[in-house]
Amino acid sequence: MVKAMSISNRILYVTFLSTLLVTSSFANGKNKTDDGGGGGEDDDDGSTTEEFKVPGTEKTRVTYDGRSLIINGRREFVFSGSIHYPRCPPEYWEDLIERAKRGGLNSIETYVFWNGHEPVQGMYYFEGDYDLVKFIKLIHKHKMYAIVRFGPFIQAEWNHGGLPFWLREVPGIVFRSDNEPFKHHMKKFVTLIVEKLKAENLFASQGGPIIVSQIENEYNTIQLAFREKGESYIQWAAKTALNFNIGIPWVMCKQKDAPDAIINACNGRHCGDTFPGPNKPNKPYLWTENWTAQYRVFGDPISQRSAEDLAYSVVRWFSKNGTLVNYYMYYGGTNYNRTSAAFVSTRYYDEAPLDEYGLPREPKYGHLKDAHRAINLCKRALLLGTPSVEKLGHGLEARVWQQAGTSTCAAFLANNDTTAPVTVHFKGGEYYLPPNSISVLPDCKTMVYNSHMITAQHNARNVVRSKVTDKIEWKMYKEALPSQFTNKAPEPQEFYHLTKDTTDYVWYSTSFVLGERDLPFKKGARPIVRMASEGHGVYVFVNGEYAGSGHGSKIEKNFVFQKDANFVAAKNTIHLLSYTVGLQDSGAYMERRYAGPRSITILGLNTGTLDISGIGWQTLVGIDGEMKEIYTEKGAKSVNWVAATGDKTPITWYQGYFDAPEGNYPVAIKMNGMGKGMVWINGRSIGRYWMSYLSALKQPTQSEYHIPRAYLKPTKNLIVVLEEEGGDPKGIEIVVVDRDTICSIISENHTPSPRLYKSVNGQLQAKSNDVSPKADLTCPNQKKIVEVEFASYGDPYGSCGTYFFGNCTSPVSKQVVEQFCLGKPACKVPVDRAHFSSQKDACPNLKKKLAVQVKCG
Numbered sequence: 133m134v135k136a137m138s139i140s141n142r143i144l145y146v147t148f149l150s151t152l153l154v155t156s157s158f159a160n161g162k163n164k165t166d167d168g169g170g171g172g173e174d175d176d177d178g179s180t181t182e183e184f185k186v187p188g189t190e191k192t193r194v195t196y197d198g199r200s201l202i203i204n205g206r207r208e209f210v211f212s213g214s215i216h217y218p219r220c221p222p223e224y225w226e227d228l229i230e231r232a233k234r235g236g237l238n239s240i241e242t243y244v245f246w247n248g249h250e251p252v253q254g255m256y257y258f259e260g261d262y263d264l265v266k267f268i269k270l271i272h273k274h275k276m277y278a279i280v281r282f283g284p285f286i287q288a289e290w291n292h293g294g295l296p297f298w299l300r301e302v303p304g305i306v307f308r309s310d311n312e313p314f315k316h317h318m319k320k321f322v323t324l325i326v327e328k329l330k331a332e333n334l335f336a337s338q339g340g341p342i343i344v345s346q347i348e349n350e351y352n353t354i355q356l357a358f359r360e361k362g363e364s365y366i367q368w369a370a371k372t373a374l375n376f377n378i379g380i381p382w383v384m385c386k387q388k389d390a391p392d393a394i395i396n397a398c399n400g401r402h403c404g405d406t407f408p409g410p411n412k413p414n415k416p417y418l419w420t421e422n423w424t425a426q427y428r429v430f431g432d433p434i435s436q437r438s439a440e441d442l443a444y445s446v447v448r449w450f451s452k453n454g455t456l457v458n459y460y461m462y463y464g465g466t467n468y469n470r471t472s473a474a475f476v477s478t479r480y481y482d483e484a485p486l487d488e489y490g491l492p493r494e495p496k497y498g499h500l501k502d503a504h505r506a507i508n509l510c511k512r513a514l515l516l517g518t519p520s521v522e523k524l525g526h527g528l529e530a531r532v533w534q535q536a537g538t539s540t541c542a543a544f545l546a547n548n549d550t551t552a553p554v555t556v557h558f559k560g561g562e563y564y565l566p567p568n569s570i571s572v573l574p575d576c577k578t579m580v581y582n583s584h585m586i587t588a589q590h591n592a593r594n595v596v597r598s599k600v601t602d603k604i605e606w607k608m609y610k611e612a613l614p615s616q617f618t619n620k621a622p623e624p625q626e627f628y629h630l631t632k633d634t635t636d637y638v639w640y641s642t643s644f645v646l647g648e649r650d651l652p653f654k655k656g657a658r659p660i661v662r663m664a665s666e667g668h669g670v671y672v673f674v675n676g677e678y679a680g681s682g683h684g685s686k687i688e689k690n691f692v693f694q695k696d697a698n699f700v701a702a703k704n705t706i707h708l709l710s711y712t713v714g715l716q717d718s719g720a721y722m723e724r725r726y727a728g729p730r731s732i733t734i735l736g737l738n739t740g741t742l743d744i745s746g747i748g749w750q751t752l753v754g755i756d757g758e759m760k761e762i763y764t765e766k767g768a769k770s771v772n773w774v775a776a777t778g779d780k781t782p783i784t785w786y787q788g789y790f791d792a793p794e795g796n797y798p799v800a801i802k803m804n805g806m807g808k809g810m811v812w813i814n815g816r817s818i819g820r821y822w823m824s825y826l827s828a829l830k831q832p833t834q835s836e837y838h839i840p841r842a843y844l845k846p847t848k849n850l851i852v853v854l855e856e857e858g859g860d861p862k863g864i865e866i867v868v869v870d871r872d873t874i875c876s877i878i879s880e881n882h883t884p885s886p887r888l889y890k891s892v893n894g895q896l897q898a899k900s901n902d903v904s905p906k907a908d909l910t911c912p913n914q915k916k917i918v919e920v921e922f923a924s925y926g927d928p929y930g931s932c933g934t935y936f937f938g939n940c941t942s943p944v945s946k947q948v949v950e951q952f953c954l955g956k957p958a959c960k961v962p963v964d965r966a967h968f969s970s971q972k973d974a975c976p977n978l979k980k981k982l983a984v985q986v987k988c989g
C-alpha cells in the first residue's frame with residue numbers, strides 16, 4: 133500500500149507496493165490481472181516515514197552518508213532494475229515499468245544511448261525507441277525512482293559501446309582519455325542530455341524521479357592503458373559531472389578511486405563478498421550492476437544464473453551495509469536492427485526476471501520479490517540499528533542488526549558452504565540452512581526467507597506454432613555479384629572506414645590472369661584461395677561460383693579462410709562479401725579497431741604462391757537489396773521476386789506475407805533451416821539472426837527472434853528475410869509464446885513465505901495463524917487452471933516442465949491437487965501429510981516434497 137503520501141505529490145515517496153493490477157500480457161492492451169507468483173499481497177512493511185528521517189537534510193532532495201542514500205530527508209533502500217528504452221518498443225515501456233514495480237522494485241535504471249540520439253553529428257533524435265524523456269516520465273508516473281547512467285561510453289553490449297561512429301573520425305581523438313576532442317564532444321553531449329532532463333524537471337532536486345546519475349562506466353578496467361591521461365581524464369569527468377549541479381549524487385562504478393563527492397559503486401555477481409567498500413566512510417554501499425545472468429554472443433551455449441544464487445547475493449549485500457542494488461538486467465529485451473555490439477546475439481539477457489518477451493520468469497521474478505519483502509521487513513533494524521557479526525561455525529555466520537535500547541533486531545544467517553546443509557543454533561532457536569544459503573529473521577527469531585528455499589511459483593515457457601500463420605508463400609530475389617564498384621585502391625581498404633557503420637557488408641573484388649602453366653597439371657587438383665581477415669566474416673566467390681564462407685568469433689575476430697576453387701587459365705575474378713556483426717563495445721583505444729580482408733593469396737599453383745593482396749581491389753559498400761530497401765513495401769517493387777525454389781543460393785532475399793497470430797501473446801519467429809542474415813517485419817528490422825554458428829553443444833545460440841506485436845497489423849504483414857549463406861525458408865515458423873505452465877515444488881521443511889508476514893510498528897506479525905508451507909499457484913492473465921499435468925507428494929524431482937516421480941509418491945497426489953486447484957485462477961495446496969495419506973504412508977520417514985505442475989488456459 134502507498135502510505136504517507138501527505139507530502140506534496142511533486143515529492144517522491146515510494147513504498148514497496150504491490151497491487152492486484154497487472155497487465156495481462158506484454159503484448160496486449162489494457163486488461164489487468166495478477167501475475168501470480170504470490171503477488172497481490174499487501175507489502176506494507178509497517179515502517180513510518182518519520183523514523184527514517186535524517187535531521188537537517190529536508191532541503192536537499194537526494195544526499196547520502198555512510199549508511200544510505202537520503203531521499204527527501206529520509207533513508208531509503210533502493211531496489212532498482214535495468215531496462216534500456218531502445219531495447220523495447222515504447223508501446224511496452226509502461227507494462228515493463230509496472231511489472232518491475234510489482235516485482236518489488238522502486239527504481240529503474242537506464243543508460244543513455246548516444247549513438248541512437250546523435251547518429252549523425254549534430255542531428256539529434258529523441259523519438260520512438262529513443263524518447264528518453266517519455267521513458268523517464270513513465271517511471272515518474274508509476275512513482276518509481278530513476279537512475280540515469282549518462283556514460284556517454286556505456287559498453288552495454290551495444291554497438292560501439294554507445295559512441296557514435298562519427299566520433300571516430302574527429303581528428304586527433306582518443307576515446308575516454310584526456311584529450312580535447314574527446315572531452316569536447318563528451319561534455320557537449322552530456323550537457324545536452326542534462327539540460328534536456330532539467331528542462332522537464334526530471335531530477336529529484338526538481339521534484340522529478342532521477343535520484344542518482346553516473347558518469348563514465350567501469351573506467352578502472354582500461355585506465356592504466358592511458359597512464360597519467362587516464363587519471364587526469366577521470367578527474368576531469370568527475371569535475372564536469374559535479375559542475376552540472378543537478379543536486380543528486382553521482383556514482384562511478386568499478387572506479388575504486390572515484391574523486392570525492394562521487395560514490396564508487398560495485399559491479400559484479402557477489403558484491404556482498406567482493407566489494408572492498410566505499411573509498412570514504414561518508415559514502416554508502418551501492419551496487420550498480422548485479423548481473424542477473426550473462427549476456428550471450430553468437431556461438432555461446434545457454435547460460436543461467438539461478439534465482440537462488442541471485443537472491444543469496446542480494447540478501448547478503450543488504451546484510452553487509454548494502455542499501456542500493458540494481459539488477460543488470462531486470463528486463464534485457466532485444467537488440468533490434470544493427471544495435472548489438474560485435475557478435476552479441478539479438479536476444480539480450482533473456483534470463484532476467486522479465487524475459488525477452490516481458491513475461492515474468494519464475495521463480496526468479498517471484499523469489500527476488502520475496503527477497504525484497506524480507507529485506508523490507510528488516511528495514512527498521514537495518515537503517516536504525518548497528519551491525520555485529522557472530523561466527524556460528526565453519527562458513528557459518530550470523531549478521532545481526534540491533535537498535536540500542538529497543539527490541540528492534542534483525543538477523544541474517546548465512547551458510548557459505550557449497551556442499552552440506554546445516555542446522556545452526558542461534559539465540560536459543562534452531563535453524564535449517566541449505567548449503568550456500570542465507571536466511572532472513574526480521575525479529576531475530578522467525579525465519580521468513582531463505583535464499584535456497586523458494587516459495588514463489590515456477591513457470592515454463594511454451595513456444596507454440598501459430599495456427600494462423602501456418603504457411604507463408606515465399607518468393608525470392610537472388611542478388612547478382614556486382615560488376616559496378618565505387619572505389620578502387622591497390623589493397624583491400626579497411627572495412628569500417630568504408631561503411632561508416634551504415635551497413636554490415638562490403639564487396640571487395642579483383643581479377644588477374646593465370647596461364648596454362650600456372651595451373652596444376654594433376655587432374656582434379658585445384659588451387660586454393662587463402663584470405664586472412666581482421667573480421668568478422670566473409671563469403672568468397674571465384675569466377676562467379678560460391679567457394680565458401682568463414683568467420684571469426686567474439687574472442688578472436690581475426691580468421692583465415694582457405695578453400696580450393698575453380699580457377700581458369702584466363703582472367704579470374706574474385707568477389708569477397710565481407711561482413712561485420714556490430715562494432716566492439718569495450719577496451720581502450722576503441723577508435724582503432726579495424727575489420728575486413730587483409731591479405732589474399734592463391735596457393736597450389738605450379739608457379740608457387742601468388743600474393744594478390746596488392747594487385748588492385750575495387751569495393752562496393754552495402755548489398756543491392758539493402759540499398760534499394762527491398763525490405764519495405766515500396767522498395768520491394770524495385771526488384772523481381774519469383775517463387776522460392778529452396779535451392780540454397782547465398783545472398784538471397786525472401787519475402788512473404790502473414791496475418792497476426794491468434795490471441796494476445798508475444799510473437800516470435802523460428803529460423804529453422806536458415807543460416808545467417810536479418811529479418812524485417814513491415815520494413816522494420818528485428819535484428820540479425822545466425823543459426824549456422826553453433827555452440828559447443830551443437831545448437832544455435834538463438835533460434836527464436838522476437839517480433840513485437842507493435843510491429844504487426846492484423847493482416848498482410850510483410851516479412852523479408854535476407855539469407856546470406858543459403859538457407860531454405862520453408863522451415864521458418866511464426867510462433868506464439870506464453871508462460872501458462874506454472875509449478876511449485878516445496879518441502880515440509882521449507883521456510884514460510886515472507887508474503888505471510890508484515891511489520892507493525894517495527895514488530896513482525898504473521899498475517900494468519902497458518903504459516904505452514906504450501907504450493908502457491910496463480911495463473912497469469914486471469915486464466916484458470918485447466919489441467920493438473922503433474923502432482924507428486926513424496927520425493928519428486930526435476931524442474932517446471934519436466935518433473936519426475938521419485939521412489940515414493942502418494943497415490944492420491946493428483947486427485948488432491950485437482951480438488952484444490954482445478955477450475956480456479958489460484959490455489960494453495962498444503963504440504964501436509966493429513967491431505968495426502970489416504971492410505972498407509974509407504975515412506976513415513978521420508979521428508980516429503982510436493983511438486984505440482986498445472987496448465988492455465
Ligand SMILES: *[C@@H]1O[C@H](CO)[C@@H](O)[C@H](O)[C@H]1NC(C)=O
Pocket residue numbers: 156160161162163796
Ligand atoms: C479484456 O477482457 C475482456 C473481458 O474479459 C475481453 O472481452 C477483452 O477482449 C479483453 N481485452 C484484451 C485487450 O485482452
Ligand SMILES: *[C@@H]1O[C@H](CO)[C@@H](O)[C@H](O)[C@H]1NC(C)=O
Pocket residue numbers: 198409452453519
Ligand atoms: C558496515 O558499516 C559499519 C559502520 O560504518 C562498519 O563498521 C562495518 O565494517 C561495515 N561492514 C562491512 C561488511 O563493510
Ligand SMILES: *[C@@H]1O[C@H](CO)[C@@H](O)[C@H](O)[C@H]1NC(C)=O
Pocket residue numbers: 402405527548
Ligand atoms: C565464502 O567464504 C569464503 C571464506 O570466508 C570467502 O572467501 C568467500 O568469498 C565466501 N563466498 C561467498 C559466495 O559468500
Ligand SMILES: *[C@@H]1O[C@H](CO)[C@@H](O)[C@H](O)[C@H]1NC(C)=O
Pocket residue numbers: 469470633634635815816817
Ligand atoms: C536500422 O539501422 C539503420 C542504420 O544501420 C537505419 O538507417 C535504419 O533507420 C534503422 N531502421 C530501423 C527500423 O530502426
Ligand SMILES: *[C@@H]1O[C@H](CO)[C@@H](O)[C@H](O)[C@H]1NC(C)=O
Pocket residue numbers: 927928929937938939
Ligand atoms: C530411489 O532409490 C534409489 C535406490 O535406493 C536411489 O539410488 C535413488 O537416488 C532414489 N531416487 C530418489 C529420487 O530419491
Ligand SMILES: CC(=O)N[C@H]1CO[C@H](CO)[C@@H](O)[C@@H]1O
Pocket residue numbers: 286287288289421423425426427460
Ligand atoms: C560479467 C558481465 O556480465 N559483465 C557485464 C556487466 O554488464 C556490463 C554492461 O555494461 C557488460 O558490459 C559487462 O560485460
